[in-house]
Amino acid sequence: xxxxxxxxxxxxxATMKQLRTAFLSLAFLTIASMAAxxxxxxxxxxxxxxxxxxxxxxxxxxxTGNPITDLTKADFRVTETAQGGxxxxxxxxxxxxxxxxxxxxxxxxVIILDxxxxxxxxxxxxKRFEYAKDAIRAFVNQVKFTGETRVSLVTFxxxxxxxxxxxxxxxxxxxxxxxxxxLTNTNYVLPFEDPSKNIYDLxxxxxxxxxxxxxxxxxxxxxxxxxxxxxxxxxxxFVSDNTQKMLAQGIxxxxxxxxxxxxxxxxxAMSKGTGGKSIVTDEKKLVDIMSxxxxxxxxxxxxxxxxxxxxxxxxxxxxxxxxxxxxxGVNPTANVTVVTPPSSVSGVExxxxxxxxxxxxxxQVSFANVTLTARGTTFAATGQTISPSTYFRVVDWNFPFNxxxxxxxxxxxxxxxxxxxxxxxxxSQVFRQAELAFTGSPCPPKFTLVGGTGVVLLQSPIGGxxxxxxxTVLIKWAGVLPTQPVNLEYSEDGxxxxxxxxxxxxxLVYKWIAPRAGVNYKVRVSVSPVRQFAWATGLGGFGDETAxxxxxxxxxxxxxxxxxxx
Numbered sequence: 377x378x379x380x381x382x383x384x385x386x387x388x389x390a391t392m393k394q395l396r397t398a399f400l401s402l403a404f405l406t407i408a409s410m411a412a413x414x415x416x417x418x419x420x421x422x423x424x425x426x427x428x429x430x431x432x433x434x435x436x437x438x439x440t441g442n443p444i445t446d447l448t449k450a451d452f453r454v455t456e457t458a459q460g461g462x463x464x465x466x467x468x469x470x471x472x473x474x475x476x477x478x479x480x481x482x483x484x485x486v487i488i489l490d491x492x493x494x495x496x497x498x499x500x501x502x503k504r505f506e507y508a509k510d511a512i513r514a515f516v517n518q519v520k521f522t523g524e525t526r527v528s529l530v531t532f533x534x535x536x537x538x539x540x541x542x543x544x545x546x547x548x549x550x551x552x553x554x555x556x557x558x559l560t561n562t563n564y565v566l567p568f569e570d571p572s573k574n575i576y577d578l579x580x581x582x583x584x585x586x587x588x589x590x591x592x593x594x595x596x597x598x599x600x601x602x603x604x605x606x607x608x609x610x611x612x613x614f615v616s617d618n619t620q621k622m623l624a625q626g627i628x629x630x631x632x633x634x635x636x637x638x639x640x641x642x643x644x645a646m647s648k649g650t651g652g653k654s655i656v657t658d659e660k661k662l663v664d665i666m667s668x669x670x671x672x673x674x675x676x677x678x679x680x681x682x683x684x685x686x687x688x689x690x691x692x693x694x695x696x697x698x699x700x701x702x703x704x705g706v707n708p709t710a711n712v713t714v715v716t717p718p719s720s721v722s723g724v725e726x727x728x729x730x731x732x733x734x735x736x737x738x739x740q741v742s743f744a745n746v747t748l749t750a751r752g753t754t755f756a757a758t759g760q761t762i763s764p765s766t767y768f769r770v771v772d773w774n775f776p777f778n779x780x781x782x783x784x785x786x787x788x789x790x791x792x793x794x795x796x797x798x799x800x801x802x803x804s805q806v807f808r809q810a811e812l813a814f815t816g817s818p819c820p821p822k823f824t825l826v827g828g829t830g831v832v833l834l835q836s837p838i839g840g841x842x843x844x845x846x847x848t849v850l851i852k853w854a855g856v857l858p859t860q861p862v863n864l865e866y867s868e869d870g871x872x873x874x875x876x877x878x879x880x881x882x883x884l885v886y887k888w889i890a891p892r893a894g895v896n897y898k899v900r901v902s903v904s905p906v907r908q909f910a911w912a913t914g915l916g917g918f919g920d921e922t923a924x925x926x927x928x929x930x931x932x933x934x935x936x937x938x939x940x941x942x
Contacts, residue, residue, distance in 0.1 A: 417700065418435050418633065420433055421472055424714065427717050429685070431682045433672075433679070443677070445679075447472070452702060456685060466684065472679065473679070482525045482587075483586055483588070484526055486589070487516075487527065488591045489512060489532075490555070490562060492558065495558045495595055500660075516543075516670070520674055528578055529549050530575065537564075538578065540552050561600065568618050587628070591631075593632045611642055619646050622649075628648050628652040629643075629650040631647050639654040689818065694716045694718075695714075697711050707924075721751070723819040724814075725748070732827070732854075742798075742827070746823065747795075753818065754786050755817075756816045756817055757820070760814050770797055773793075773795060775808045776794070799825070807833075808828050830855045834901045851877075851881075851885070858884050863876070863880075863881070863902045864888070864899070865900050865901075867887075
């Protein structure tokens with residue numbers, strides 16, 4: 377949404393030597409490139425819970441498709457690019473660690489596939505269920521069916537069935553997918569609670585000492601609700617009971633959600649409770665995600681990288697693309713979208729974005745206080761300017777502790793500091809304006825200082841700003857008293873027609889959420905038409921006339937008198 381406001385050798389021998397050298401170099405480079413092109417780096421399982429630290433799991437494969445297991449933090453470069461921002465190199469903050477599995481790379485794996493009606497929806501001309509089936513095929517093709525490794529396929533909708541039980545090759549599962557169709561609703565409960573077809577009884581048919589995994593693939597939230605159909609009669613109890621059952625059998629639970637913007641909390645809780653992962657993806661990335669997860673069931677070493685992510689100044693900046701480059705071969709790069717938590721939005725909250733400093737008489741002074749509150753992380757103030765500085769100055773930088781001179785300071789999250797501002801009117805009693813701007817990091821604030829009164833002026837937005845649908849648009853105005861109502865309006869057609877935001881806005885600031893995205897808006901402010909009344913006294917006349925009051929329109933075009941007249 378955009379707001380507008382308007383870089384010779386001579387002789388045959390040397391030449392032949394040069395050509396031979398060039399040929400050998402070319403041959404070497406070609407072989408190296410062909411091998412390097414087969415390298416791959418894949419990242420998944422983004423974890424932002426410990427922000428500003430962000431962690432991702434990765435799988436790096438060599439040209440033969442085997443995992444690369446000797447990587448260290450020196451083998452990675454990480455950048456982040458926020459929406460509307462430039463790439464930031466965060467490589468200096470990268471750390472690397474791995475979990476080494478002691479068990480043999482054999483496993484018992486159950487895939488639970490959602491066959492609800494919504495899986496029949498078209499996505500770019502293809503059924504979502506076809507994407508899901510491709511992902512299952514990719515998963516079982518990635519599994520190494522060595523030793524006792526087996527895979528089962530369980531499907532559910534309004535009913536549940538064990539479509540394939542403990543296959544020792546990929547073929548039975550792939551064959552079963554060929555004719556599989558979608559069915560009805562999304563009953564999460566059935567694979568866990570059906571008396572004869574639940575996953576716990578299924579795992580009891582397998583060697584107890586093997587690692588066990590469940591991969592739950594769905595495109596929706598439960599319907600009917602878990603509390604309505606579960607024997608537990610409660611989502612919380614359903615999660616608690618099934619987490620305990622999975623832990624008792626050594627099952628790690630993974631959920632993969634498509635279509636929905638987030639994982640249903642029950643799946644996420646069971647994933648976390650059993651040491652698994654909950655992943656949200658789209659149809660086009662689903663095959664890759666399922667392939668990577670299949671590899672994770674049988675690798676002996678699971679590795680991850682962590683970096684320190686910067687705070688953002690806007691809601692829009694929470695969404696960013698992390699570019700992770702493996703510094704081997706041709707340096708393959710994997711990009712992953714990261715949405716940081718709300719606490720990643722930093723800055724300084726200003727109690728009065730437009731600080732009205734009073735309306736004193738000519739050459740007189742008045743004062744106003746403004747409160748600064750740090751949000752997200754510590755704000756380090758290194759300097760400040762008031763522009764122009766003719767009529768405004770800060771007389772106390774830490775009111776009421778009498779600090780008349782600015783000194784750098786740190787403001788911890790949630791901490792407040794009060795500034796006391798003096799406004800000295802000039803030789804005429806008119807409207808004055810300045811801006812107080814801080815330097816520092818992160819997100820140095822600035823705000824408007826106004827004094828006196830005059831014509832109402834729109835301070836922001838000033839035109840060309842781009843806002844996300846998550847942002848509120850801060851409308852600021854000046855030139856009138858904070859108590860004076862003003863009429864705020866917006867236009868979607870360049871100013872031909874106007875719609876009301878608030879006809880009686882006060883306080884010099886208004887937070888507005890635009891109706892929809894993808895529109896160039898204009899915003900305007902005008903003084904609200906307030907009736908004014910004046911008591912009148914009759915001055916005499918030929919008849920018996922008594923005027924009691926006079927009303928004047930704000931335009932001055934009409935005058936109304938009331939009283940008694942002959």
